[in-house]
Amino acid sequence: MAEELPDPDSAPYWEGIAAGELRYQRCAACDAAIFYPRSICPTCGTPEPAWHVSAGDGVVHACSIIHRAPPAHKDEAPYVVALVDLTEGFRMMSRIVDCDPDSVAVGQNVSVVYREDSDGTPAPYFVPSP
Amino acid sequence: MSLNKACAIAGVAESRLGVVPDSTVMTLQAEAMVAALAEAGLEKSDVDAVFSSGNWGRLPQLQVCEYLGIQPSYSDNTSVGGASFEFHLGHAAAAIQAELCKVAVILYGSTQRSRRERRIFEAHTDLGYQYEAPYGLPIPVGAYALAASRHMSQYGTTPEQLAELAVSTRSWAQLNPKAYRREPLTVDEVLASDMIASPLRRLDCCLVTDGGGCVVVVSPEIAKTLPKAPVWLLGQGESHSHAQISEMPDLTVTPAAQSGKRAFAMAGVTHSDLDVVEIYDSFTITVLLTLESLGFCKLGESGTFVSGGRTAPGGEFPLNTMGGGLSYCHPGQYGIFLLIEAVRQLRGECGDRQVANATLALASGTGGVLSSNSTVILGLE
Numbered sequence: 001m002a003e004e005l006p007d008p009d010s011a012p013y014w015e016g017i018a019a020g021e022l023r024y025q026r027c028a029a030c031d032a033a034i035f036y037p038r039s040i041c042p043t044c045g046t047p048e049p050a051w052h053v054s055a056g057d058g059v060v061h062a063c064s065i066i067h068r069a070p071p072a073h074k075d076e077a078p079y080v081v082a083l084v085d086l087t088e089g090f091r092m093m094s095r096i097v098d099c100d101p102d103s104v105a106v107g108q109n110v111s112v113v114y115r116e117d118s119d120g121t122p123a124p125y126f127v128p129s130p
Numbered sequence: 131m132s133l134n135k136a137c138a139i140a141g142v143a144e145s146r147l148g149v150v151p152d153s154t155v156m157t158l159q160a161e162a163m164v165a166a167l168a169e170a171g172l173e174k175s176d177v178d179a180v181f182s183s184g185n186w187g188r189l190p191q192l193q194v195c196e197y198l199g200i201q202p203s204y205s206d207n208t209s210v211g212g213a214s215f216e217f218h219l220g221h222a223a224a225a226i227q228a229e230l231c232k233v234a235v236i237l238y239g240s241t242q243r244s245r246r247e248r249r250i251f252e253a254h255t256d257l258g259y260q261y262e263a264p265y266g267l268p269i270p271v272g273a274y275a276l277a278a279s280r281h282m283s284q285y286g287t288t289p290e291q292l293a294e295l296a297v298s299t300r301s302w303a304q305l306n307p308k309a310y311r312r313e314p315l316t317v318d319e320v321l322a323s324d325m326i327a328s329p330l331r332r333l334d335c336c337l338v339t340d341g342g343g344c345v346v347v348v349s350p351e352i353a354k355t356l357p358k359a360p361v362w363l364l365g366q367g368e369s370h371s372h373a374q375i376s377e378m379p380d381l382t383v384t385p386a387a388q389s390g391k392r393a394f395a396m397a398g399v400t401h402s403d404l405d406v407v408e409i410y411d412s413f414t415i416t417v418l419l420t421l422e423s424l425g426f427c428k429l430g431e432s433g434t435f436v437s438g439g440r441t442a443p444g445g446e447f448p449l450n451t452m453g454g455g456l457s458y459c460h461p462g463q464y465g466i467f468l469l470i471e472a473v474r475q476l477r478g479e480c481g482d483r484q485v486a487n488a489t490l491a492l493a494s495g496t497g498g499v500l501s502s503n504s505t506v507i508l509g510l511e
């Protein structure tokens with residue numbers, strides 16, 4: 001991860017990940033769930049959305065098995081990158097791990113786990129829900 | 131207020147395309163500009179506005195104007211990916227209508243095939259990208275793969291339908307001497323090509339080539355004095371909805387839904403009036419999503435829409451008649467070539483691939499990761 005990170009918007013998020021919490025924001029004015037973290041609600045423009053903790057349960061909204069990986073991830077292919085819709089109403093990118101890549105499908109229930117990424121920084125990943 | 135007939139296209143040209151090792155981004159743009167101005171019957175000294183979308187330097191607009199020796203009185207470096215040039219055409223029309231300029235050049239060049247100059251999509255890891263960077267999504271193909279995955283799941287679109295679009299596009303390329311890939315292609319060959327990011331295979335992806343282009347845009351008064359019949363801008367719309375794929379509001383609806391609506395309303399025409407359609411094909415799925423968002427078919431029906439050779443030569447819906455980014459050329463930001471082909475089709479200059487009696491054309495550029503779209507409708511007087 002680049003050395004200027006985390007930044008003032010993202011610090012609470014990455015601190016949460018390091019502590020085993022998936023944090024997101026919610027706007028006090030319009031109730032929109034917000035991800036990625038921002039200093040302003042992108043729906044209604046109200047500043048300083050409040051931080052909350054997600055239960056980490058979601059559904060695969062879209063997924064792709066990556067066969068031709070970017071240079072930094074060459075040794076990891078094939079792997080599944082997905083967009084996950086969390087129960088609290090926000091969407092994030094992640095990988096679905098600990099399963100056969102071919103078994104991952106849109107609509108599947110998944111739950112968060114925390115792993116170190118290729119740089120040794122903890123990041124949220126998802127596994128099929130039991 | 132409308133941009134209907136606020137400007138006309140007076141000249142278009144490509145530079146050398148394909149693999150052009152003895153070139154730079156600047157020589158390719160110079161080459162295209164000289165040819166486009168000659169076709170328009172204008173001199174470089176007539177040019178008072180420059181539009182470009184370079185990714186070759188820190189201040190690309192300054193660099194290209196310096197190289198070409200142009201001190202513009204109107205200057206626009208709107209850079210929203212491959213759709214930038216359709217945005218530029220609308221912006222040029224507005225500037226001409228406001229009498230801020232009279233003769234604009236829209237420019238692009240890339241040597242990404244030969245020199246591997248700075249890539250458009252570098253691996254960004256800061257700001258919003260820090261939340262995607264750990265997962266190794268190859269950009270742009272992985273983002274388009276996610277959209278394709280969603281479309282297939284939601285609507286039952288098949289790999290065969292995507293492949294059919296690639297095959298029809300190749301059939302057009304076979305009629306274009308300038309196309310990079312002209313050998314015959316079958317659906318089975320597309321389906322047998324390497325998986326890159328499922329469900330997208332190598333032959334669902336555009337080419338990587340060198341190339342440049344130029345479009346000369348002039349005021350209505352000037353248009354009427356020039357050698358070639360002017361091609362008029364009848365309608366234009368533009369929009370963008372996100373920068374990274376996890377922020378796309380709906381993976382199956384592109385900003386073409388918004389820009390297309392405005393373009394059609396401004397032009398005062400409907401879908402069935404169009405004779406020829408050029409839609410950015412960075413990937414096969416890009417075309418299917420754009421067809422739906424522009425309203426050529428209902429949401430979810432684009433797979434069926436492109437089936438049965440419908441968009442191939444001789445089909446009822448002539449689409450990407452130069453062979454597209456899939457088979458003709460794709461030097462990074464391809465949108466300028468949609469304008470060039472639409473103009474040539476309307477002028478009847480397309481030889482074997484000419485669509486008979488084409489008088490109304492649509493060009494729709496998409497950039498980023500389905501992020502930006504500008505759609506233009508062009509016609510003869």
Ligand SMILES: [Zn+2]
Nearest residue numbers: 027030041044
């Ligand atoms: Zn809000």
